[in-house]
Amino acid sequence: MSSNDPNSTPSNDRTLPLVAHCADPFLELTTVWLYDQVRSLRRYRSMVLTQAVRNAHLFPFDAIHDLSKVNPIQRVWHRVGRRIDGQHRGYGSVMRQEGAVVAHAHYGHEGFRCLSAAADAGIPLVTTFYGFDAGSLPRDPVWRRRLEILFDRGDLFLAEGPAMAGRIERLGCSADRLRVQPLGIDLRNFTEVSLNQRQNQVLMYASFREKKGHxxxxxxxxxxxxxxxxxxLELVGDGPLRPDVEAEVSRLGIEGRTRFHGALPHVEAIRKLESCRLLLYPSVTASDGDTEGGAPVALLEAMACGTPIVSTRHADIPFVAPNGVCSLLSEELDVDGLADAMRAVVTEDGLASRLAAAGRAQVERQHDLDKQVSALESIYDEVKRK
Structure with missing residues (x-):
């Protein structure tokens, strides 16, 4: 299935059991992986419940219930109710009316907000954590307590990798209700390009936020x-710290060899991954505790393209792209280590090719979308039986 082919999913087959995906908003430009997850189910069909629809021209999907599109009185009631107890209003009735059998909340805060809805509909609630919801969010005492309530009342919790799972468990999630569920990408959307056809470019492909380490x-x-x-140096992405990065590039005197491309459509960003010599992804733990949680999806996409990776030992990056096998990893904040790794990829005979081949094999083995969708559907089977 191509991410540009919205008709490649059986979501409109009403004989299939229905999963209610709760994602707010649906969707940001950087969450292609979530779109793929929602639209690619085979033994289940999907609907989406959200408070805001964004970028619909890039993420076409018919079965969306935008709960902001209610009459003004209901909208005020929904907003006031959410301020009182943090719960979404209206979701439970939609789940019941549509016959959902599982609710799947994407991000921990959305899981909490959907507790009452899932209980009202009488269906199990699965919650996937992705990053800040297990990092900076729990530093807020209100949200720390809310996550404790979620861990007590939710049915099953998913993490991208073992580091994220460990963090969720330390927050209070019972290990017997926690599963590692790696993200999947559609490998048919990526082309392995020979390294001798690449341009002399280092790519940074991430939003300009502190945890990305620009x-x-x-x-x-x-x-x-x-x-x-x-x-x-090519930089793809946008965000609040872009002016700081531009100023640093100027201070370093490399502005003549640095290009800021801004946020690009996903297809164009992938073309950049296919043409560069290496992907540089120097993730760090932000000052507010925010982390990658699991690992950036850009690393999976780079491996799918056969692009060598230089990154850091951060969150689940070593799980996704093992050091010395699929990537060269340095400690967080280690500028010298990152520089040495980049020089090695560019200059050492055979190293880039070995990393590229191992990366492609790794993503085929562990992050193929079809395999991960099958595993996710098995998780839905599990919670339905309880």
């Missing part, structure tokens, strides 16, 4: 290739 990345690039006029 400042350390541009410093590492300058240290690795400051005297090498052939190498350029």
């Amino acid at each position: 400042l350390f990345g541009v410093r590492a690039f300058a240290r690795a290739f400051g005297d090498d006029g052939k190498m350029s």
